[in-house]
Amino acid sequence: MRLINANTLRFEEFFEKPLPPYLVLSHTWGEDEVTFRDMQQPHLHLGKSGYAKITQTCRLARSKAIDYVWIDTCCIDKTSSAELTESINSMFQWYQRAVVCVVHLADMESGVDFGTGVRFSRWITRGWTLQELIAPKRVEFYDSKWKLCGQKPRDSDVLSAATKIPEDLLLGNHRSSEYSVAQRLSWASSRTTTRVEDEAYCLFGILEVNMPLIYGEGKMAFRRLQEELIKRSNDITIFAWQPTREEVQEGHCGVLAASPQAFALCEHVCVWRPSTSHNPQFVLTNRGIQLQDIFFHRMPLKNDQPAGANESLKREYVFMVGFLSRGSGAYLGIQLRKIGESLFLRKSRPLKMISGTENKSLLKTDIATCHFVTDTRPLDNDTLLAFRKRCTEVSIPEWSMKHTIPSGYWDDQDMIQFHLPTYLVGAFLLEGDVGGKRTRFTVLYRREGEDQVRIYILETAKHTAATAYIFRRRAPGDMLHWEDLGLDHPQVLEASNQTQVVIDRRQFTVTAGLPSKALDFFGRTKIGRSLQLEVVENRPKGDPGAKGRELVPYGQGRTNRRHRSTDESFPRIANTSLPRSRPGFQSIPS
Structure with missing residues (x-):
């Protein structure tokens, strides 16, 4: 660490030796600051206006019997990328170890009320000054004439009101790590920096x-920061942010x-953990962020369009990311859209607020492993539609999944199953x-x-062992x-697309079909298939006591509409028996 000797105004470097007591300066940079190179050449820095800040800071240090000062403008050699990286990664600790941090409010006139002056100062709007307020235990504020006008912790209530930083943190009662990621990011939401x-x-x-620092990466720096946080913490409030206007127009993000x-509205967003065992694991992969052992809430889908026949069956995925510590104490969730196998995209909508009572009544879906998309740049509507190619819709109002x-x-x-490989079993209960009778x-x-x-x-009651085997819980993948x-x-493969059911001595034939259907996604049409079921009650023809009676659909060959659950395009079944040599539905061309 490079310090300025307050008596000689010369640099002294400290490596392995214990650091001496020192004072740090917090300020906003002007156009005529003194750099590290300038300090090594007196004829360059003596004429700069920024040199007055250095001399005044050293004067204050001497008045407090402190022999060293640290000032960011000149104590870092910014021409060395290695030194700059080390300094920025160490800066919070350097401010934290200082005996006192002196804040110079260059735009605050003498005699102005401290609360008003600090609220409208340029210093409070800058990104770098956030850590310079939080890290030191003792902070002294000086106006443009270098007169003392405020202190931390004495004026912590005023500073908290101006910055939205909790007063307990400024008083030193809590550490910043005790607050959620969303809360900490909200403190920086109204601050700006010269470089993005x-x-x-x-x-x-x-x-x-x-x-590491990579100047020139632009907004990728903040994304890298979030990815680094995900590697170190399972704080799910990192997802509790509000989409921008551009993202809302896009529809997804x-x-x-x-x-x-x-994160501007996340001042009171706290970590939500329904139980001590619910600590989701985050892993960054090439598919996005992989989460393990989580659950989604499934909420009724609300559209602006008139509800169709099957709309009441549809659900949207909501992933809880925190709760509000004030006010209603509502839970907060992000709305997701499933776009592929265990792959989710966030809908660019505001955080969804859910009351505690509503939270208990919602359907929940446990998911062992899923992925959240982090980068939507390659995802246009054509790409999203590709995930729904040859999908299978299952949306029958009279039947529950x-x-x-x-x-x-x-x-x-969308009540669909994505296109399956030929070797995988697709099944619905x-x-x-x-x-x-419910069957x-x-x-x-x-x-x-x-x-x-x-x-x-298959009728489940007749094939309990096979059903349990098909739908048993399996390990991820x-x-x-x-x-x-x-x-x-093997008996499952001997079944067909029809099965006979006897209910109170009445016989029914249940038939399954998968005809082609035009399905609408993202305002576009895609050809897929739609599962349909037909229930037909069979009545004896002729003498009820005759042998080998023929079974035909009830009502002179017409389907009993009371049990019909599909549209009129479904083929009528005239005979309920199929030869054993023809198991399953015959190949159905698209």
């Missing part, structure tokens, strides 16, 4: 982060903020009314090439393959 990279670099000490300004595999491919908002069925489909599928339907299903439960 310094929006991130000036926060190293407050966030307890160290990383990544889960990392573009700048500290996005109880389970689906693979769960990572299922989207609750559905419950609906058959003959006045469950397992519907499986197998892709045979790009445009053909085979369907199987461990999905059910058709080869394994055929080995462990």
Whole structure:
């Protein structure tokens, strides 16, 4: 560390030796500051206006019996990138170790009330001065004439009101690390820096982060800062920011903020942990941020458009990122859009506020592993639509979805399953009314090439072991393959797209189909498939006691509409039996 001797005004460097007591100066830079190179050549710095700050700072140090001072303008050789990096990464500790920090408010006239003067000073708007206020235990404020006008901790209430920094922190009762990431970033949200990279670099000490400097990277610096935080902490309030106007117009965004300004409303956002065991793990990957052992809330989807027949079944994903420590104490969540296998994109909407009562009543979905997209630049609508190519819709109002595999491919908002590889089993556990009784069925489909599928339907009550095997909880990435299903439960592959059900001596045929359908996503149309179920009650034809009675749909060959759950385009079934040599649905071309 390089210090100025307050008596000789010459540099002295300290490496291994213990640091002597020193005073630090906090100020806003002007156009005529004295640099490290200037201090080594007296004929250069004596005529600069910034030299007066150095002499005044040394005078104050001598009056306090302190022999050394540190001033950022001249004690750092900024022509050395290595020294600059070391200094910026160490600066919070340097201010913290100082005996006293002297703040020079160059634009505050003598006699002005301290609260008013500091609130409207340029010093309070600068990014670097944030840590210079928080780090030192003792801070003295001087006006433009170098007259004492305020102190920390004595005037901590005034400083807290002007900066939105908690008074307990300024009094020294708490450390900055005891506040959430969102709260700490909110303190910097109204501050500016000359260089855009310094929006991130000036926060190293407050966030307890160290990383190399890359001037020229622009806004990537703040993104790197967030990525470094994710490596060190599982504080989920790092996602609790408000989208910008440009991001709102775009409709979606990544889960990392573009700048500290996005955290302007996070002054009272605290870490939300519903239990001590719920500590999500963050890992930065090439797919985005990977989170493990988390859960989403599933909320009814609210659209501005009139609700269609299936809208009430749709849900949107909300991930809780914190709660408000004041006011209603509401929980805060970000709304997400699923765009691929366990891959989520943030909707560019304000944080969603959820009351404690509402939070308890919401549906929750446990997710072992998922990814949040961090960079949306390559994601235009064409790219997003590609994820929905040849997807399968399951949205039948009279039937409720109880389970689906693979769960990572299922989207609750659009009620679709993304396109599956041919080796993976796609299955849905559905419950609906058959003959006045709630009955469950397992519907499986197998892709045979790009445009053909085979369907199987099982009554769950008759195939409990197979159903339990199909929908059992598996480790992340461990999905059910058709080869394994055929080995462990070969009877499933002997089923067809029809099954017979007897309810109170009445016989029904339940048929599953996957016809092609035009599906709308992001204002565009994509051809996929839509699962349809048809329930037909079968009545005996002719003499009820005759042998080998023929079963036909109730009502002279017409479908019993009371049990029908699909549109009129679904094919009617005239005979309920299928030859055993034709298991499953026949190949259906798109």
